[in-house]
Amino acid sequence: METIANDFTINIATANGTGSQSANLILLQSLFEMGVPVSGKNMFPSNISGLPTWYIVRLSDLGYQAPGNRTHIQVLLNPATWDEDLESLEPGSVVIWNENAKMEMTRDDVVSYPIPMSALARKINPKIAKLVTNIIYVGVLAEMLGIDQAELEAAVAKQFKGKTSAIELNITALGLGRDYFKDNHTKNDPYVVEKRKIKKPQFFIEGNEAVALGCLFGGVQLLAWYPITPSSSLAEGIINYIPQLRTDDDGNTTCAVVQAEDELAAAGMVLGAGWAGGRGMTATSGPGISLMQEFIGLGYFAEIPSVFWDVNRVGPSTGLPTRTQQSDITMLYEGSHGDTQHIVLMPGTVEECFEFGWRAFDYAERFQTPIFGLSDLDLGMNRWACEGFEYPDQDMDRGKVVRDRDVFEAFEEFGRYLDVDGDGIPYRTLPGSGMDPILYRGTGHNSKGVYSEKPDDYYELMQRLKRKIDGARDILPAPILREETECEIGIIYLGSMENTIQEIDDILEATGIKVSQCRVRALPMHSEVENFISRHEMTIVLEINRDGQLYGILRKELPNSLITKVRSVAYSDGLPPRAGIYAERILETLKEEVE
Amino acid sequence: MSDTPKRPARAIKLNVLNEPKESYTGGKSSLCPGCGHDQISSVIINAAWENGIEPHRVAKMSGIGCSSKTPAYYLGQSHGFNTVHGRMPSVTTGAYTINKDLLYIGVSGDGDSASIGIGQLIHAIRRNMDMVYIIENNGVYGLTKGQYSATADIGSKKKKGTPNTTQPIDLCALAINLGCTFVARSFSGSKKQLGSLIKAAMSHKGFALIDVISPCVTFNNNDESMRSYGYVKENEITLHMTDYIPHFNPVEEIDVPEGHYRDITLHDGSTIRLETISAEHDPESPVAALTALHNAESDKKHVTGLLYFDNTKPSLAEDLGLVDVPLVDVPDNVLRPGKEMLDKINAALHN
Numbered sequence: 001m002e003t004i005a006n007d008f009t010i011n012i013a014t015a016n017g018t019g020s021q022s023a024n025l026i027l028l029q030s031l032f033e034m035g036v037p038v039s040g041k042n043m044f045p046s047n048i049s050g051l052p053t054w055y056i057v058r059l060s061d062l063g064y065q066a067p068g069n070r071t072h073i074q075v076l077l078n079p080a081t082w083d084e085d086l087e088s089l090e091p092g093s094v095v096i097w098n099e100n101a102k103m104e105m106t107r108d109d110v111v112s113y114p115i116p117m118s119a120l121a122r123k124i125n126p127k128i129a130k131l132v133t134n135i136i137y138v139g140v141l142a143e144m145l146g147i148d149q150a151e152l153e154a155a156v157a158k159q160f161k162g163k164t165s166a167i168e169l170n171i172t173a174l175g176l177g178r179d180y181f182k183d184n185h186t187k188n189d190p191y192v193v194e195k196r197k198i199k200k201p202q203f204f205i206e207g208n209e210a211v212a213l214g215c216l217f218g219g220v221q222l223l224a225w226y227p228i229t230p231s232s233s234l235a236e237g238i239i240n241y242i243p244q245l246r247t248d249d250d251g252n253t254t255c256a257v258v259q260a261e262d263e264l265a266a267a268g269m270v271l272g273a274g275w276a277g278g279r280g281m282t283a284t285s286g287p288g289i290s291l292m293q294e295f296i297g298l299g300y301f302a303e304i305p306s307v308f309w310d311v312n313r314v315g316p317s318t319g320l321p322t323r324t325q326q327s328d329i330t331m332l333y334e335g336s337h338g339d340t341q342h343i344v345l346m347p348g349t350v351e352e353c354f355e356f357g358w359r360a361f362d363y364a365e366r367f368q369t370p371i372f373g374l375s376d377l378d379l380g381m382n383r384w385a386c387e388g389f390e391y392p393d394q395d396m397d398r399g400k401v402v403r404d405r406d407v408f409e410a411f412e413e414f415g416r417y418l419d420v421d422g423d424g425i426p427y428r429t430l431p432g433s434g435m436d437p438i439l440y441r442g443t444g445h446n447s448k449g450v451y452s453e454k455p456d457d458y459y460e461l462m463q464r465l466k467r468k469i470d471g472a473r474d475i476l477p478a479p480i481l482r483e484e485t486e487c488e489i490g491i492i493y494l495g496s497m498e499n500t501i502q503e504i505d506d507i508l509e510a511t512g513i514k515v516s517q518c519r520v521r522a523l524p525m526h527s528e529v530e531n532f533i534s535r536h537e538m539t540i541v542l543e544i545n546r547d548g549q550l551y552g553i554l555r556k557e558l559p560n561s562l563i564t565k566v567r568s569v570a571y572s573d574g575l576p577p578r579a580g581i582y583a584e585r586i587l588e589t590l591k592e593e594v595e
Numbered sequence: 596m597s598d599t600p601k602r603p604a605r606a607i608k609l610n611v612l613n614e615p616k617e618s619y620t621g622g623k624s625s626l627c628p629g630c631g632h633d634q635i636s637s638v639i640i641n642a643a644w645e646n647g648i649e650p651h652r653v654a655k656m657s658g659i660g661c662s663s664k665t666p667a668y669y670l671g672q673s674h675g676f677n678t679v680h681g682r683m684p685s686v687t688t689g690a691y692t693i694n695k696d697l698l699y700i701g702v703s704g705d706g707d708s709a710s711i712g713i714g715q716l717i718h719a720i721r722r723n724m725d726m727v728y729i730i731e732n733n734g735v736y737g738l739t740k741g742q743y744s745a746t747a748d749i750g751s752k753k754k755k756g757t758p759n760t761t762q763p764i765d766l767c768a769l770a771i772n773l774g775c776t777f778v779a780r781s782f783s784g785s786k787k788q789l790g791s792l793i794k795a796a797m798s799h800k801g802f803a804l805i806d807v808i809s810p811c812v813t814f815n816n817n818d819e820s821m822r823s824y825g826y827v828k829e830n831e832i833t834l835h836m837t838d839y840i841p842h843f844n845p846v847e848e849i850d851v852p853e854g855h856y857r858d859i860t861l862h863d864g865s866t867i868r869l870e871t872i873s874a875e876h877d878p879e880s881p882v883a884a885l886t887a888l889h890n891a892e893s894d895k896k897h898v899t900g901l902l903y904f905d906n907t908k909p910s911l912a913e914d915l916g917l918v919d920v921p922l923v924d925v926p927d928n929v930l931r932p933g934k935e936m937l938d939k940i941n942a943a944l945h946n
Contacts, residue, residue, distance in 0.1 A: 158946075203944040217937065219930030221922045222692045224685075245932045252918040254925050256692035261718040265685035268678070268715070272689025275676055276654075276697075277923045279930070280689055294679050302676075358931075388941040391934040396927045430923065431674035431690065432697050434651040439667050439675035451667075 005194040006036050008072035010057040010141070013085050014134065015078050017049025022159055023134035024055040026170070028383065029155035030147055031059065032204055035196035039065040039499070041382050041576055046229065046321040052081045059193065062506070065384070065499035069580035073191060075137050077117065079103050086110075094189045096140055098133070111189045113181065115140055120176045124169065132173050139177020144185075145193045149178075200387050207379035207496075208283075210350040211309060212237025213389065214357015215281060216245045216255070219396055220307075222280040224258045224269035226288060229321050230377040231311040234283040263288035267295035267308070274305040275440060277401065277430035279361045281307035286315045286328045289335070296370055297336030298442045300465070303417070303426070305364035305371075305399065308332075312376040314574050323574035324377035326495055329549040332372040333523050339462060341469045343476065344372040344523040348498030352521070353379070354389040356477070365399035367472055368425060376544075378576045379496035400427045408435050416449040417461065424468030469524060476522035479529055483516040489590070490516045490536035492529065494550060496576070497542060503579035504542075508586060515540075515586075520550065525557065533562050538593065540567045540586055544577055567593075611647035611843050619644045621669040631783035631809030631824075632662055632731045636669045638786055639700065639729075642793040643670060646841060654690060654697045658683040658712060661738055662704035662731035662809075670700075681712020684719035684728075688911070691724055694921045695912040698797060699726035706736050709745040709764045716766075720775045720802050724911040727796040728804045730766055731783075733811040734759075734822040741814030750895070751821035754814050768888045770804045771881050771903045777803035778884065778903040782827050783810065788899060791837035791867060795901070798842075798861035801910045808897055821895065832891055834900030836870035859904060869901060878904045 010027075014020040021042065028040040039058050045051035056067045070090055076082060076097040083106070089095070091109040100118035121132035142152055153171055160166040211234050215223075225235040239257055246255040260266035266282045273280025284292070289310050299306050312328045314320035332344045343363055345356040356373055364371040400421075402408045408429070416438045417426050426447075429435035438449035445461070446452040483490075493501060501517060508515055518532045518539075533539045533554075541551040548568030555563055569585045571577075607615045619640045624633050643653065655675030657663035663683070666675040678686045687699050708716050708730050719728070734747040741753060745764045752758040770778045777799045781789040789807060796803035808827050810816050816823045821830075836852070842864035855871040859878065869878065877883045884902040891898035918925065 201945055203941075205944060213940065217931055219927060221925075221930065222689060224689060245936060246930075248918060251916065253916055254918055254922060254930055256915045256917055256922065258688060258692065258722075258915070260685065261714055264682060265688075265715055265718065268682045268685025269689030269692070271678075272676075272686035272691070273693045274689075275686070276690035276693035278689075278693030280693070295682070298679055386944075388945070389937060391937050392931070396931060398927070429674075431654050432652055432694050432921075432923070437651065437672060437674040439655065439677055441677040442679055443677070 001190050003192045004190045005192050006059045006061045006196070008059055008191050009068035009070065010073040010075065011071040011085070012055040012057070012075040012137070013078045013081050014053050014055070015049075015080065016045050016047050016051045016053045018134065019131040020053065020055065020134040023138050024057070025383075026135070026152065026155045026159050027138045027141060028057060029158060029204065030142070030151040031057070031193065032202075032385070033151045033154060034148060034193065035198045036193055037061060037063045037196070037385075039382070039384070041067055041378070043575065044322050052078055061196070062502075064503040064579070066503055066579050067576055069578050073141075075141070077101060077133065077137070094191065096137060096144070113140070113144070113185050115177070115180055120180060121173065123176065124173055132169070135170050135173040136177040139174035140181045142174065143178040143181040144187060144189070145191060147193050148195075202385045202387055204383040205350050205386050206233065206381055206383055207347070207350050207353045207375050208234035208311065208381060209237040210353035210386070210389070211357045211373065211375060211380075212241060214354040216241055217392060218358030218361040219279050220255055220281050220361065221278040222256045222258070222269065222273040223282070224260050224266040224273075224280065225282050226260050226263045226266050226284065228263075228285045228288050230313055230381045231283040231285050231288070231309065233381065234309060234311060263291040264295065267292035270306045270308070271295055271299050271304045274299070274364065275431070279305070279307070279364070281309065281360070283309040283311065285311050285313045286331070287318065289328060289331060293336045296342070297338060297340060299370040300336065300340045300342065301442055302440045303368040305368055307360045307364050307371050307373070309373040309375065311380040312374060314572070320574045322377070324496070324576055325545055325572050325574070326376060326497070326543050327545040327549065327572070328374060329523075329543075329545075330552065332374060333553060341466065341524065342370055342372055343367060343469065343472055344374050345477065346374045346494045346521055346523070347379070348495050348519055348521070350379075350384045350386045351389065358392050359477075362397040363472070363476070365401075366397050366425070367468060368399060368428065369469065374495065376496050378499075384499070400425055402427050402429050402435055403433065405435065415447040417445065417464075418447040419464050423471050424464045425471075473524045474527055476526065478526045479521055479532070480519040481517070481528070481532060484514045486514060487516060487536050488538070489513065490518060490532055490539040491542050491586070492518045492520060492532070492539055492550070492554075493542040494520045497544060500577040500579050500582065504583045504586070507579055507583035511587065513590065523553065525554070530558060530562065533558065533565055536565070538565055538567065540569050540589060542582060542586070543570050544572050545570050546572055610644050612649065614644070614650075616640065616644045618650055618672060619670055621671040622667045624668045625664070626661060627813050629812040630661070631733060631807075631811070632665050633668070634783040634786065635729065635731055635789070635807055635809055636665050638789045638793060640669045642790050642797065646794050646797055647843065648698060648797065652697055654687075654699050656683045656687045656690075656699055656701040656726075658703050658707040660704040660706050660736070662702055663707060665702055665731070681707045681710070682715055683707070684712065684715040687726055688719060688722070688724055691726070691911065692915065692917070692922065694923045695725070695917065696921045701726055701728045703728065703730050705730060705732045705734060705744040705746040709766055713764070717769070717773060720770055720773045720804070722911045722914070723776055723801045723908050725800055726802060727793065728802060729793070730804070730806045731809040732766070732806055733809050733815055734820070735811050735815045737811055737814060748821040748895070752817070752819035754817050754820075758819070765888055765892065766804070766806050767902055768885055771884050774905070774908070775804050775903070776801035776905045776908050779805045779901045780808070780897070780899045781805060782808045782831060782897070782899055784824060784828065785831075785899065788833070788837050791839040792901060794839040794841070795861055795865070795867040798863045798865040800862035801906070801908060827897055830896045832896050832898045833872060834869075834876040834887065834898060834902070835872055837900065838868040838870070840866040840868060862906065867901065876900065878902065
């Protein structure tokens with residue numbers, strides 16, 4: 001039989017809360033340590049215990065990180081999804097199944113490896129058999145695929161740092177799984193794992209943890225948050241690193257953490273911090289941003305530096321709380337009532353999560369306005385390979401704050417909202433400084449900050465705010481371009497789609513279509529995006545939502561002559577993007593053009 | 596040069612910082628003439644001046660409503676933030692974490708504090724954040740032209756419409772039940788009592804709530820209203836006479852009352868002296884305070900004075916475990932860990 005090395009997808013079906021996550025991470029980590037390009041995705045339910053969970057491990061020498069279009073190896077433990085999982089398999093797939101689950105193997109066109117997982121687990125410790133069952137299937141997979149025992153044991157040690165008894169127990173269970181497969185089955189499938197040499201030292205990290213580290217290196221002084229999936233691990237990441245990074249020898253910290261009573265209060269605290277001259281932030285998801293709208297408008301209008309991280313989940317309403325989507329783009333860009341426009345940073349890699357984590361504060365203080373970081377569940381809660389984080393290449397930008405009386409006196413005229421430099425960004429003084437104070441307000445105001453309903457004052461203020469945010473376009477992170485020489489078709493995309501784009505590109509290329517790529521990394525969009533569109537005959541905007549939100553923003557902002565060159569391909573079913581689905585829709589769109 | 600003889604300058608009264616009272620005033624009020632809120636503003640001005648507070652070390656916070664407009668009318672040398680409806684406590688909390696050394700004076704109304712913002716008020720009390728929280732409580736919404744608020748008393752009737760039949764929320768009782776560390780009620784017409792209470796609240800470390808009945812002359816000052824000037828004057832039960840003795844004044848200068856009195860020492864060393872009028876009120880007993888409130892409510896009276904006081908609880912700054920220097924003054928190179936620290940993190944993640 002011809003072997004298939006490092007190019008297949010494993011789907012592990014368990015129930016939530018049974019402890020399968022640590023077993024899955026051990027599998028992932030050991031593959032990673034063998035140098036196999038691998039990605040893991042946790043499809044978990046909004047539930048503490050009992051509902052179905054799938055963990056998808058994709059091995060791909062081509063570096064594809066999306067879940068893949070089909071399952072090659074199915075691990076079956078969950079009776080609740082048993083039949084459905086079996087039915088969806090293509091003939092020839094491998095099924096490793098728990099013989100003790102009181103379920104039948106109903107397919108005869110698959111490679112079947114029954115394993116008495118529960119019975120083996122009970123042998124080790126009947127009290128925690130449920131937990132141990134998970135590590136048994138990792139042992140089975142290791143034997144069947146040829147995963148190094150040394151790498152497995154190293155991964156176990158990493159997972160259970162220092163807990164000797166847990167390490168021993170897991171290694172014993174791995175051995176039982178391995179031995180059972182060796183003694184009772186003959187390998188009858190083509191799938192194998194082969195060691196690869198990785199070019200650069202890498203580690204695995206979740207996007208949320210990367211943002212958390214970035215924020216701490218950005219000098220965050222207040223984290224005000226309200227727990228919400230999938231952003232809680234971002235806030236908890238900050239909390240976990242504070243003792244190491246931001247606490248002095250006496251145990252006192254330079255980063256306050258307040259768990260707020262709700263998202264409204266969290267947003268209010270962030271604004272209060274910015275008003276007082278500090279670096280405040282919150283981490284939330286779409287429903288939280290919905291609740292924060294009022295304060296977002298105040299932050300824009302009263303010009304308060306503030307940072308909001310949105311880890312996008314599936315909406316509308318409570319939606320699918322544990323699934324991924326790119327559907328908060330419009331809400332962030334045009335958040336709150338009235339005419340508004342906000343700066344949105346959209347990282348696509350864990351390295352960018354870190355970088356935008358610290359940059360967000362610089363932009364907030366530079367532009368004196370709310371800054372949004374837009375991540376999503378896929379990027380935020382799954383583990384991604386990282387080459388290491390780079391230290392900020394510039395000092396903290398504290399913006400136009402007058403801290404010195406001499407500087408203050410040198411102003412010919414001082415007004416909190418006076419556009420002295422012509423860039424729309426005024427100067428501010430801080431409470432407690434003794435410099436000219438104002439009463440900040442969300443009501444209309446003149447350039448001195450005094451209440452005003454005068455038409456000229458309102459008009460000028462709104463024009464200046466527009467000018468200020470527009471001025472950020474080419475200062476914010478520029479798009480990442482990968483261009484073909486022919487420049488026929490361009491694809492604009494954002495965020496975590498980065499992990500699927502190469503596979504989409506390869507599928508399209510296999511049909512003879514060469515596309516250029518432009519990954520937008522910030523709103524308002526850089527002028528390079530418009531140039532990219534004008535260089536290409538047609539550009540498709542690819543995003544993980546129903547309505548084509550980024551496409552909508554482009555249509556609003558592009559010159560009329562370019563609007564006709566842009567098409568939308570938007571799709572979302574809650575799951576991380578699978579390349580085949582998007583490639584197919586791109587092809588359909590192109591076909592429509594020809595017809 | 597003019598040869599008009601100069602008038603001799605009149606001696607200007609200065610406070611302990613050598614500041615005239617003008618350093619504490621604000622802009623011209625746009626509220627209705629006779630509004631209770633303007634009386635409170637002038638008491639705030641006096642209290643800050645007499646307490647010798649540096650004006651620029653005050654942060655004036657408010658929400659939305661008639662009351663929340665007043666920060667424009669006092670302490671013109673202080674920064675302020677007129678935030679959004681009911682949400683001043685959260686903005687103050689954020690500012691406080693960054694600069695815990697400012698004196699936060701929040702002004703709110705009964706719409707702000709008893710309805711839309713009641714959740715934020717409750718949680719600010721729960722955290723025992725250091726601030727003076729004044730509720731200018733008139734039982735009606737003024738800016739939207741006279742709807743009942745959630746503090747309107749049962750049987751009270753505003754200028755237009757039918758009497759209120761819905762159970763009011765007593766914000767003092769609520770605060771006491773939440774463990775608020777300084778709870779007082781007063782009346783905008785009782786300038787001396789209110790002045791002592793506000794000064795004492797400024798000296799308190801923790802959340803100090805003062806619920807001030809402040810009649811709305813336009814929508815709720817008619818005879819059938821239980822929050823009119825006339826009604827409150829006739830139906831006020833004063834728990835005690837209040838005197839404030841600042842820490843920078845020797846106590847001997849203050850007349851010692853003839854009857855019973857009790858001195859409470861505040862965090863900055865100042866004292867509030869409570870002189871017994873009839874029965875003695877124990878401000879350290881939440882049960883006594885709640886009894887006084889319930890009795891007054893059933894008699895359709897308003898009880899005023901320092902209802903409850905507790906100086907044993909840590910304030911929010913202590914709870915947060917912050918460094919001594921206010922975070923706003925922490926230098927950038929301390930806020931951002933060094934490169935060696937990131938190298939360490941990268942290495943740790945790799946292993």
